[in-house]
Amino acid sequence: MEHLWAPWRLKYVTGAGGISEGCIFCAGTDPSRDDLVLVRASVSYVILNLYPYNNGHLMVVPKRHVAALAGTTADEQAELMRLTRHAEIALTEAYAPQGINIGINLGRPAGAGVLDHLHVHLVPRWNGDTNFMTVVGNVRVLPEELSATAAKLRPIFERLDRDNV
Ligand SMILES: [Zn+2]
Numbered sequence: 001m002e003h004l005w006a007p008w009r010l011k012y013v014t015g016a017g018g019i020s021e022g023c024i025f026c027a028g029t030d031p032s033r034d035d036l037v038l039v040r041a042s043v044s045y046v047i048l049n050l051y052p053y054n055n056g057h058l059m060v061v062p063k064r065h066v067a068a069l070a071g072t073t074a075d076e077q078a079e080l081m082r083l084t085r086h087a088e089i090a091l092t093e094a095y096a097p098q099g100i101n102i103g104i105n106l107g108r109p110a111g112a113g114v115l116d117h118l119h120v121h122l123v124p125r126w127n128g129d130t131n132f133m134t135v136v137g138n139v140r141v142l143p144e145e146l147s148a149t150a151a152k153l154r155p156i157f158e159r160l161d162r163d164n165v
Contacts, residue, residue, distance in 0.1 A: 020065040025117035029063050038150060039086075039157045044079045046087060046157065048146050053123050055144045056095050056153070060084050060120040067116040068106050080120060087122045089165070090156040097124035 020026045027033065028047050038058065039046040049057040060083045062076050072080070084102060091100060101123040105112035159165075 020117070023065060023114070023117050025061045025114060025119055026065050028061060035150070036146065038153050039083060039161070041079055041083060041161075043073075043076050044083055046083055048149055049121075050146065052146075052149075054097075054125065054129060056091050056097070056122075056124040056149060058087055058091075058122050058153070060087060060122070062118055065117055068118055069104070072118070084120050084122065086157055086160045086165070089160060090153050091122060091124050093156055094152045095124050098127050099125035101125060 028037065028045065033047065036048045036050060037045055038048065043064065044060060044062045046058055046060050049059060060080055062072060062080060064076065066072055066076070069077070088100060088102065091097060101121065103121050104118065105121075106118075108115060
């Protein structure tokens, strides 16, 4: 389980600019990340992890550069939870996982790689995926392209929003 919360792998958005210089989650608000972004809501967004732990690994992120839940507004809290709920529903529908990890890492000892921009991870889980990980160490071979993941999940998020689920 050590590798599960390893968002230091998320050093993938570079030079995209943003609200706080060098912050990958501020950079995620840039239209150049549209290939990875599944949903842009009013104060937050949903983005795929470029180096997913499992197929469907995504993150729900406030647009504002805020470090912890303590600093969020009521609007942000409501939308983050709404999108997290939609993400749970979308992942369940698209991948039928046997479990889902939903979590926030605050601070380096807790596993956070991006220390000052809050983000909620959702990682679909299947029986045996940790055993596989133990065998292969840090190397993860994922059968699905991110573009395919995005194509699968985007319409579900759109439908959930449209139907006000
Ligand atoms: Zn930021």
